[in-house]
Amino acid sequence: MLLPISYPHLEKSGDRPAHLKRLPRIRVAQIVMDYLTHGWSVDEICHQHPYLHPAEAHAAMTYYFDHPAEIETEIQQEFLQVQQLRTNATPSRFLARIRAEGRL
Template sequence: MSSTTTDYKHIVLNDRQVPVIEGSTMKVIEIAMAQRAHGWTPEEIHINHRHLTMGQIHSALSYYWDHQSELEAAMDAELREIETLRQAAGESPFVARLKAQNLLP
């Protein structure tokens, strides 16, 4: 797997041009989402992702805030694709069984 360096220490673009933390598969957007979804500080992100250094976390957050609009556009596109796939897959057999047993509405 190849990567391209960025102006941000610890952040590289993977072969799909997605920003990741160098030496890992952790995407920058995953760090930003953890902060937004849980309200975590960088220290709390570190507690939950011990394999990352504080420098890596701060660099990922800096990259996110400097590229917020393009990263959120990519997230929106990914969510639309997921929803399309979910709709195409239909109801799972497990959910159908639960509904048949009146365990789900």
């Protein structure tokens, strides 16, 4: 008989992204992005984000390794959303000026 896996420091309900129980605004994907983009270990992630407890960061990474497609899809969707927002954003006056001057 297989026992369900529990992640004591995380919450995952319905379609909502997995996140920390203690800090619900911190999603697993945010922690994983530090691992993927910077190659940081759990110790380094906790050093860079001192509000994280090591057990929380380990739980996030464990969840990622158990559910890579879910977390990578979440990261990809967030990336596409940021790209769309950048495309639709009105450029700042500074950016418009340096473009008009031909410096960009």
